[in-house]
Amino acid sequence: MKTLKSAVAISAAAAMAFSMAACGARDTGSSSGDQSGAAASADKMSVGIAMPQKTSQNWVEAEDMFKASCEEQGIECTIQFANGGVAEQQNQVAAMIENGVQVLVIGAIDGSQLGTQLKAAKDAGIKVIAYDRLLTNTTDLDYYIAYDNFGVGQLQGKALLEGLEANAGESPWDIELFGGSPDDSNSLKFFGGAMDVLQPKIDDGTLVVKSGQTEFTQVATQGWLPKNAQDRMAALLTSTYQGDAVPDGVLSPNDTLGRAIITAVEQAGKPVPVVTGQDSEDESVTWVTQGKQYSTIFKDTRPLVKATVDLAIQLAKGEAAPKVDGATLDDSQYESMEGNPVKSFLLTPKIVTKDNAADVYKDDSHRMELVNAAK
Ligand code: BGC
DSSP, X not given: OTTHHHHXXXXXXXXXXXXXXXXXXXXXXXXXXXXXXXXXXXXXXXXXXXXXXXXXXXXXXXXXXXXXXXXXXXXXXXEEEOTXXXXXXHHHHHHHHHTTOSEEEEOOSXXXXXXXXXXXXXXXXXXXXXXXXXXXXXXXXXXXXXXXXXXXXXXXXXXXXXXHHHHSOSSOEEEEEOOOXXXXXXXXXXXXXXXXXXXXXXXXXSEEETTOOOSHHHHOOGGGOHHHHHHHHHHHHHHXXXXXXXXXXXXXXXXXXXXXXXXXXXXXXXXXXXXOOOSOOHHHHHHHHHTSSOOEEEOOHHHHHXXXXXXXXXXXXXXXXXXXXXXXXXXXXXXXXXXXXXXXXXXXXXXXXXXXXXXXXXXXXXXXXXXXXXX
């Protein structure tokens, strides 16, 4: 508890920065040049970057990184977020096609809802890259680039087990499971990866999901909204953990939801369980360093954005077999439709706990500052 005060101060500052960015009214129409909404100029390579809502810090960071990277490469990028939802994103993608971009980079809100726009892109000879989230219900997709999502889930499952072993005494351990938003195809991959590790331990009785809620549909968190996770955790505490009872661990698919789960437990006046996360968001870096949140995942946005811009340039130049440094090309794991595997460049995620935080973040001066401040 000795560090709680500074944690709260730092968290408040980070949360404010995040929510200011998240609420930024200027979310649409920014670009590396000042060509927003204008027709692409003839002499510059032009890329349309359609991003979802800013439901986690990594999306916020990606915006500036894309702008910087496009500028550095001398290409014209239009980057737009769709805070208003799926229809807004459909319109933004349609406008980018209309404006004659050569490549589309899409981080979808709902990857299954862009089929019409992707068909139009294909017909116009535009190359399409799915960024971070797969596009589905379509065959009009050229590449997928992301951190290995199933691998993220496996790391989360592993971290939950390790955290329980280290902190929760003898098994069996009571746990609860949370998933991401059902419209984001990543959510099932994260959950599948985690259950790949946890299911055998549920089967042999080491882990007990006390609420009995083990299906993805029961544990999903609509819209990745922290309020939904906090409400569900509060409801679980009331229904399943009366009196002094508390789960020993909670699988959380990302940091935003992990902190909401921790908050619900604290508000119920109970000790914080082992909680996982993902994204290395500022506030969670602090909490992990202090041991309040057990783990997070580092999916460094810098190499992902750089690799995506490199890939976009190669595709715009007509390169038939592009190469991406630091990523593995996989052509079987992800299907945009049954029987339609997508060429996927996958980067490797890293697990972070307080024991290895300083090592994992050593090349990220911002996160290193947070680690040092939280110690
Ligand atoms: C991303 C996660 C993120 C989540 C919510 C997912 O598609 O892969 O990193 O936490 O969306 O924004």
